[in-house]
Amino acid sequence: MRDRRRPMIAVRVADVAASLRFYVDTLGCDLVRHDTGADLAVVDAAGYAILLAGPAAGDITHELRPEGEVVKPGGSVHLVVGDLDARRAMLAARGVMATLIERPWGDRHLQVTDPDGYTVVFWTIVERPPEELLNLYASGVDALERALEGLSEADLDLAREPGAWTIRQIVHHLADAEAMALGGPKFALAEPGRVYHGNRYSQDVWAECLDYTGREIGPSVALFTAIRAHMLQLVRRLPDALECHTVDASGRPSPPVGRILGMLASHALDHIEEINETRRRHGR
Numbered sequence: 001m002r003d004r005r006r007p008m009i010a011v012r013v014a015d016v017a018a019s020l021r022f023y024v025d026t027l028g029c030d031l032v033r034h035d036t037g038a039d040l041a042v043v044d045a046a047g048y049a050i051l052l053a054g055p056a057a058g059d060i061t062h063e064l065r066p067e068g069e070v071v072k073p074g075g076s077v078h079l080v081v082g083d084l085d086a087r088r089a090m091l092a093a094r095g096v097m098a099t100l101i102e103r104p105w106g107d108r109h110l111q112v113t114d115p116d117g118y119t120v121v122f123w124t125i126v127e128r129p130p131e132e133l134l135n136l137y138a139s140g141v142d143a144l145e146r147a148l149e150g151l152s153e154a155d156l157d158l159a160r161e162p163g164a165w166t167i168r169q170i171v172h173h174l175a176d177a178e179a180m181a182l183g184g185p186k187f188a189l190a191e192p193g194r195v196y197h198g199n200r201y202s203q204d205v206w207a208e209c210l211d212y213t214g215r216e217i218g219p220s221v222a223l224f225t226a227i228r229a230h231m232l233q234l235v236r237r238l239p240d241a242l243e244c245h246t247v248d249a250s251g252r253p254s255p256p257v258g259r260i261l262g263m264l265a266s267h268a269l270d271h272i273e274e275i276n277e278t279r280r281r282h283g284r
Helices: 016-026 084-091 131-147 169-181 183-190 203-209 218-237 257-281
Strands: 007-014 030-035 040-047 048-053 076-080 097-102 108-113 119-123
Touching: 007 084, 016 030, 016 040, 048 076, 048 257, 084 108, 084 119, 131 218, 131 257, 169 203, 169 218, 169 257, 183 218, 183 257, 218 257
Parallel strands: 007 048, 076 119
Antiparallel strands: 030 040, 040 048, 097 108, 108 119
């Protein structure tokens, strides 16, 4: 497990005991800690420490790592697993019928809804040959351009369903996600093996505080495009670029550049598909 002392993710739950039955007995997570007095518990879910905070838990920020995040109600908890099919079989054996989502670019996710309405997403990292990986990463630019083609300003404020992000919000999120992920790969390429501390950010806080609902999308599209072109130039020019990595404070290797680019490629294509689904639902 990555860190049993302080979780990275927290969810607010109505009943900690009921949530423990779901996460431990149903999903097969390990119980790390259960503090009935503080009305909270910590479970190890596929190597990720998740804090379950009940109504009486109060302020839980001190329970999380500095870069930790409290997931908004109805939000998603993403967990990387090594063998998605084995995870699906295990869940089925426990009576859990998880939803399998398969994307055209090869990604596969399993989704389960917990008792409080959070979506638990199990996914696995798809290992691709270098050129296939880079082509997939590069394809995001044209895919985003096609997804936005012909949309009016009013269309940009459409959402796939009530409560989901609008097209405009998705575009700003894509730009910020790429920008926030840039530091690790750049340090890995320039100073392989260096200790790197990356700050996790709350996408919902950024969406609210950086005016995702009102800003024009042109600069964010340009930023997304420029970062992709910049990284492609670097990794195609520098030797062994995709294998370069930093290390965390304990000296453990961080994901290599190639894996990070693969995750970013899939992340963007997932959101671009959300834009396309929004267009289809609204006849745009």
